[in-house]
Amino acid sequence: MSDYLYLYRGGNRTGSPEDMQQVMQRWIAWIQDLQAKGFLKNAGEPLEDGGKVVRNRTTVTDGPYVESKDIVGGFSIITAESLDQAAELSSGCPIFDVGGIVEVRPVLEFNL
C-alpha cells in the first residue's frame, strides 16, 4: 500500500442554498465512505484562495493568482494499492458535479 495526495482544483462555487447543501452532503458521504473502507489516511484540509508567494527569500508577493479553475481548494491523503486504484477511488468525488478536477499525486516512496 502506498500514499497518494488528492489535490482538489477548481469547481463552481455558487449555487442555490439547496444545491450547495447537497454538494456538501455528498462530500461528507464520499469522505466517510473512503474512511469506512480504510482508504483514507488523512481527510485533509480546505485552503484559503489567496496567500503569499515567496521567491528567492526576499521577494514576497500576494498570490498566487491563478485562474479559478486551477485554484487548489483543499487536499486529502489516501492509501491505495496503486496509482490506478487511487485514481479509480477518486471517481466518486462530488467535485466532478461542479466542474472541478482531482489531481492524484503519488507520495514519493523512499525504499532503502
Add this chain to the structure above:
Amino acid sequence: MDPTEHLFRRESGRMVAALTRIFGVHNLSLAEDVVQDAFYRALEVWKFRGVPENPSAWLMRTAKNRALDLVRRDRNIRRFAPDIESLLSSEWTLAPFVAGAFEEHSIQDDELRMMFSCCHPDLPEIAQVALILNVCCGFSISEIASAFLVSQSAMEKRIARAKKVFTHSKRLFELESGADLSARLDSVQRAVYLLFNEGYHGASSQASVRADLCYEALRLGDQLLGHRLAATPATQALCALMAFNAARLRSRVDQNGHLASLLDQDRTLWDIHLIELGHRRLSESATGCEASSFHFEAAIASIHASARNFEETDWSAIVSLYDVLLSIQPSPVVALNRAIAIAQAEGPERGLEEIHAIVDGERLLEYPFFKAALGELEMRTGRLESAAKRFQAAMALARNPSERDFLQERLRVCRETSPSIV
C-alpha cells in the same frame, strides 16, 4: 426530520435579513453575496471536518465576521443602512451593534421586516410571493421558476424587477408603527396564502416541490404569529386554515402519483398533529370582533378534518359557512364550492341549480374544475353523455399533467358506467 434538512435554505433567509438590516436595503445583493460566501466556506470546511455541533451558529458567526470586515473596509466609500450609519462609523459601537444584529430575537424581527418589505404595494401579488421565496426562504430563481412552471428567464426578469422596487424602498419596513403594520398585514397574509396555495394546488407536478412551498408558508405564518402586532385573529385563522390543509398533503396524491379528490383520500394518512394545530389556532382566532374570510375557510376546513369519512361530513354546516363566506368574499370560485357542498347536502340536482345560478359564472369558463363539477353532478343524476362531454371540455382546460390525469380518470369512470359513450 433530519435537523440539517434544508438547513442552508432556512439559514439563508435569516442571514440575508440580519445583513440587510446592517447594509441597508440598497445593498441587498451585497448581503446575498455574503450569504453565498458563508455557504461556500461551510461547504469547504464541513466536507473535511464534518458538520459542526451547531451548524446554524457556525453560519451566523461566519456571516457576522464577514459583515464586520466589509463595513470596516468599505465604510468610507460605501453607504450602509442610513439609520445606523453613526453606529457603524465608530469601532466602539460597530462590533456590539453587529453582534446584536445577529442575536436571535433581532434576526426574528428582521425576518419579519423582510417579509413585510417584500409585500411592497408597488408589486403585484405574484411578484411579492416570488420575492419572498427568493429573499426570505432561500429558493433560487430556477427553483421558483420550476415551482410556478414559468421559464427561468421570465422568473429572472420578474424577480429583478421586484428587487429593484425593494432596493429603492429606502429602508426596511418598520414594525414599530402599528398603523403601518396593520395596513400592510392584509397583503402579507394574502401573499403567504398564495404561496401556500401554489404548493397545494399548484402547477409543479413534483409533489416534493409543492410540499416544500406549503411548509414554507406554514413557517412564514408562524413568524407572523411570533410578533405581537402581526398575530391578529385573522393571522391565527390563516395559520389554522393552512394547518388543516397541510394535514391532507400526503393523501392528495395516491400511490400512482394521481390527484385524489376529498372523496377518495385515504384519511388515515392525514397528519393528526397538524389537524390538532389547526384546531388550536382556530380557537385562538376566535377573539375580538374581526371575522375574516380566513376564519370561515378555516372553519370549513376544520369540518372536513373532523369527519371520519366523506359521507359523515357535516355538509349543512359547511353550506352555512359558505353562505357567510360568499357574503364577505363574493367570488365565483367560492360560489362553486358552495354549490358543490349543497349538492352533498341536498342532492346533485340542487347542486346543479346552484352552479347555473352563480353570479359572474362566465368567469369560471376557463377553470377546469367548473366543467368538472358539472360533469360530476350530471354523472350522479345519470346524465352520462352530457357528463362525459363536460369532462372532455375540462380536460382541454387542464393546467398541468396531474389535473389532466385526474379528469381523464373521471372520464374513464363515466364511460365505464355507460359503455355507449365514445
